[in-house]
Structure formats: C-alpha cells, structure tokens
Amino acid sequence: MKKTKSANAAVAAPKSTLKNMQKYKGFYLMFIPVLMFTVAFHYLPLAGISLAFTEYRGVKAPEFVGLDNFVRMFEAPGFWTAFLNTLKLSVVKLLLNTLMAVVISLLLNEIKNMAFKKTTQTIIYLPHFMSWVVTVSVFSLILSPSQDGLVNTLLVNAGILEQGQEIYFMGSKDWWTSIFYIINVWKDTGWGTIIFLATLSGISPELYEAATMDGGTRWHKIRYITLPALSNTIITVLILNLAKVMNLFESVFVMQNDAVIQQADVLQTYIYTQTFNSGALPNYGYTTAVGIVKSLVGCVLVLVCNQISKKIRGRGII
C-alpha cells in the first residue's frame, strides 16, 4: 500500500513541480540572471582545470601531457615546503585567532558599563578594516631594528638588549613566524568576536540566575553555561574558516622576504613565484595543477571537520 502511494507521489512530483514553477514563475524569472551569473563565472571557468594536464604557454595550442605537471609538482621540494607551511601557518593562525576571539568575547561579555564595552568593541574591530600592506608597514616601523623601532628601543632602554644588538624581527628566521601570528591576532581577533558576542547575548539570563541561586561562582557560570552555549558556534566558525585555510596569500606575501622564505613560502605565493618569477613565459599548466591540489586539500579538510562535527555534536553543518 505504501509502495503504491510513493509511486503515485513520484508520478505526481513533476506535475507538482511544474505547477509550482507556473505559480512562482516571477521568482524563477528573477532567478535566471543569478543562475546565468553563477554558471558563467563559477562553473564555466572550471573548464580551466583541464590546463593542469597540459603544457601551456598561451600562444600555441596547449599540449596534453597527462599527469606530468602533478608528477613534477610532487617531486619539487619547493612545493612540499609551501604545502607544509600553508597548513602550519593557517591552522595555527586559525586556532589562535579563534581562541583569542573567544577569550576576548568572554571578557567583553563581563563588562557591565555599556559605553566602555561599545568603545572597546569598536577599537578592536578597526584593525580588520586596514589593508595588509598598511598593517605590515606599521608593524615594520614598530619592529624596526633601527633607532626608530619602538620595540627594540624599549628592549634597549630596559637593558634587555645592548645598543647595536637590536633584533631584525621581520628578517629573522627565528622570529618571523611568531610575528606573523601576533600581527594576525591583532588584525583579525576583534572581528572574530562579533559572532561569539552575538551568541553570548542569546544565552538566557535565567540560566545565570539559577546558577547564582545554586551558589555557582563566575568561573562555574563560564564553565557550565557560557562555554557549552558557545561550543556549537566555535565548531561552526572553525569549520567555515577551515575551508579557507589553503587560501593564505596576502598576509604572507606582504611579510615575506628572502631570508625567511623557507618559513614563509605558502602555496599561493609559490604559485605566484612559479607564474611570474620564472624568467620565462608563465606555464599556467603547472600552476593550475598546484591550484587544484590546493583546492582538493581544502575540500578534504572541510569534509573531515564536518565528520568530526557530526561525531561530536551529532550533526554536521554541510
């Protein structure tokens, strides 16, 4: 009986779809440009993936070379350095930024003076709107090893460093990675707090009142009410940002220099160098192959995180 019903439903479905389309044809009509835009600018360019299997110079017809570009890529030490740097810099940056955003959100949430809270929020949001070029220029000045550098001057005046022994933070293999994380936290943490503050404002005050009546301390409230309420948001933010970890470029590119290239070369800068600094015409075939691998890794990371989310929370987000 059930089978017959569902079979009937299957036959009826197209009719009902057509009816719906007829009924809402205005909306469908309005959707056409969006569909055309998406196909033209998101799906048609995917045909460019085929370049990864060719020797491409742009003038003569691309020559099919099978998986040669991928073989060359996996054999290139520069690719692996860039690949590992991308993962390391992105993941640590993501974890640090998220952690700091949660901590700052919790601290902001405890502030009762609204004027002070709003002012603080505004101040910590501002760096997000600065371009990376400006941000790195400002930090380069602050960290300069010359007499103009604020940090080195403070270290010298405090007797920690001797005059003439100033640290060249931006050009030091030992310091570059830490400086990269610090600048990223400074720039993006404030913006990252927005979503957590929104979640915090949605927690019922009754839960806190109940906890107070039960003798809960401030730490207990954070541990047993706030953090569990935030956990879903934290996981969602992490997963959404994981999709972007392989796209690290601008922040690294503007901070990169020859001395720290082994620490700072990431896949996007590697692609840039291979395309424009080879001293020959750009071989888009090879760089497309690197780009595909980058996208695939990003995709796998998202799927893995989604699975983890399903296991931890009982549901995924995609």
Place this chain on the structure above:
Amino acid sequence: MKKKLICTMLAGVMAASVLAGCGGDGKTAAGTVKDEDGITIPEKITVMVDGTLVTKSNGQQEFIDRWEELTGIELEIIQPDHSAYYDVLGQTIASGDWPDVMLLSPTYYTGYVEEEALWDMTEAWENSELKASGRINNEELIDNLYIDGHLYGFATARGNGCVTYVKKKWLDNCGLDVPTNYEEYIEMLDAFTNGDPDGNGVNGDTYGVSAAGLIGVEEPYVNYLPEFYQDAYSSFYQKEDGTWADGFTEDSMKEALQRLKDAYEAGYIDKESLTNATSDCRTKFYEDKFGVFTYWAGTWATNLKTNLANNGLDSELVAIPPIEELGAYLERRPAVWAITTQCENPEGVFKYFIENMLDGGDMQTLWTYGVEGTHWSTAAETVCENTYEEGEFHMLESLESPGTQYTKNNIDPMLSIGDYIDADPGANQIAEEARESQEIFNENSTLAPSVKSTDEMSQFNGDLTTLKNSIIADIVTQGMSVEEGYQRFEDEGGAEWSQKIVDSLNEE
C-alpha cells in the same frame, strides 16, 4: 501584471549586465591604398600598451586624435592597468584575438619569439628609411635585439638603469672625494657610518648605503648594489665564446657575496635592506639617514634633489661614474614594440606605426612629449609656479596629478635612440641634474644579458631563483658562510637545476 512586467524588466537588465562585455571586438583592417614604396597603408592599427603611454585620464584621446591627424590611419589603443598589463596581455593572446602591435618586456619578447607569435621584421628594418637616415644614435641596441639572426621587436629608447648618487655635503663633511675604486668606496661608507657626515654632532647615527633588497627581482638583478657585485651576475648569461653560464655558480659571485656580508656586518648597509621597498629607501634618503643611493638615472635625479630640498636638506647630489672594479653600470634591456603574426599588414604597421615613431619631427615629438596644448606648450604662461616666456617649450600641468608637470610621454628624450632632424624641441626643459646623471649612465653602461626561454628554464628557474635569493640573504644577513651557502645550493638541488638550464640554453 505590473509585478510581472517589473520582474521581466529587472531580469532583462541583470541578464544584459551579466553579458555586457562579451561582445566582439573591432578587428584591424588592412587598407588597399599603396604608398610610393608599394606598401599598403593600413586603415586601422590596434595597439596594446602598458601605462608608459599617456593614460585615458591624462589625455590619451588627444594623443590618438593627433596621431590620426598625422597619419590618416585609425588608431585603437588597448591599455590595461599598468600593474596587470602582462596578465591581460597573456589572456588576450590566449583568446586568439591579437592586437597588431604590442609592447613587450624582454622576457615576453624572447618567450613570444620562441612561441612564433611575432612577425620577423628583419627585412623591414634593414630596408627602412629610418635605418638609412643615419639618425639612429644607438644601432647597437637594435643589434642586441636580434635573436638567431632575426629581429622581431624594435626599441625606440634605451632601457635605462641605475647610477650611484652620493650626497655632496656628506662627502665634504667627511673630507672625501668621489670614490674611484672599491677601497675608496668602502672608506666612504665607513665615514658615513661611523663618522658625522650629516654634521649633527653625533657620530654613528647614519649609515652608508641602502637598497630595496639585496638582489633584484627582475633583470638586471644586481643593479641596486653594483659596487659590491662588480662583475658578478646572479643569473644566466652568454659568454664571449657563445656558451651559456649561470653567474651564480662562478667565483665572482662568491667574492661579491663575501663583500656584501662584510659590509652588512660592519653596518655600512642598511640593516633593513631585506625588507625595504624602493619607497622606504627613498624616504630614508630624504630623511638624511644614509648618503649613498644607487637609483635610476635621469628624471629621478631631479626627484631626489627636489625631495631633499623639500625636507630642508642640502640637495646637491653627485652621480658618480662606476668605480674601477665595476667598470660599467648595467643597463636594463628595453621594452620592445613587436608586431604579431596575426597582423594582416605587418609591413604597413612597421612603417606607419613603429618606424614613424622616430620620424625626427612631429610624430617623434608626439611620442616623446605628447600633444601640444594638452601635454606641452610654448605659450607665455605660469605652470605649477614656473613662469615661461613666449616660445619657450615647457610641459603642462598633469591632468591626473594636479600640481605636477608632465615629464614625458612614451619615449624618454634622454634615452631616445632617434635624433631629431632639427633640434629636439624640448631639450632645454630637461633639468640639469637629470641630464648629467643620464649622460654619466649612458656613457658608462653596458646592456644586461639577454636570456632565451627554454622548457627547463620554465620548469626550474622559479625554484632556482627562490633558492639563490634565499642563500644570498642567509649569507649576508643570517651569519651563514659563503661555503655553507654554496653547500646548501648543492644539497637542495640548485646546482642540478642550474646545470639543466645551462645545458638547455647551450643546446638551442
């Protein structure tokens, strides 16, 4: 009904906007009228050029109008954003709808020759009236553009390069003369670093020299610190016997790196040279933080002088001839005008577009200074606080940057390889210091090596250049010895990649 109508209209507008720009492009037309030499006069020429020609906001339409007036040919200029020029050029070539003429950097020139995308203009040039006119003052430059005995691109001007400027007041304060050899150069840097060259009463608060990077990112690579590199070259070059070599693997480069390391450790070179942009160097120079700056010859001499004066500092700069060990400054290879193999009437385009640029008269003035009344004038007037008499040639105020005067159009008058039939009308408006520095450079420079494009070059040179630059930085700034640096070059595959590229160049 109204709703439906609005929906339909909105959808139509959006669809139209999505598809906008997908339309076809006007195609170059070959004319049928022949001139006295039997060359068909083109009806229209399509040109792709970077921002070195006057931009739309700087009176490009007036330029086109004047060009068409002088030739009677329609001119279409495709000018992408200067910084994205080669991206757009690559896309244009890939699309198959090529312009007739395009401006190419040395790398793209040799690359496109390799790809057989450029028309062989050897015969056109050899038989041209321009060559026969005797007005070409640097035929060697054109000879250098030949590839395997054929010419595919034409340069109207030299590529220019960097000359070393020294602050005159600093030399005087230290009681020094212009250095003529490396020993004197180092003596000068030592005095500028450890003495009181700026005369502020404090010893050691300045340093000798600064640069934007220890090695350049494009050829000629070693031009910002030439006194240290001397005869060393970090990339590939053709030796006198015709074989190719990688300069990085030679002893001259190892010695150069030792000189750089010693000077950096002594504090003569700006500690931040690794991370400096050229603008950072200029700012520090204007703030009197260092005294020796190797920078572009010509117009930049005036810019440096003006900015020093604006900061209330002594602005006299000495552009010094190359020191003994250096011998000659390296000149950047010039950009070239090339005709594509898709051009229907290449002979006509060569004659009426390329050859015409150096006609020694009105057309050359148009390419050198722009359009009278828009970019330059001879009227009695005051421009940007400078007063000119009737008949005095002067550049006008920039449309794009009010408050500043134009300096040139596409051809730099001090670098042009074509002499005027009569006198250059704008010769007198060139600042003295610009002319001096340019003359010193022009008389003491040699063209940077040309490199051919090979599959191995395309495959390995990106990684190889990254490795070389990293080793240079390690040796000079991170305490690594030259021997350790070259061991790293072996260990990380640099020597192998270098040899493969050299072999491929020698096989060609």
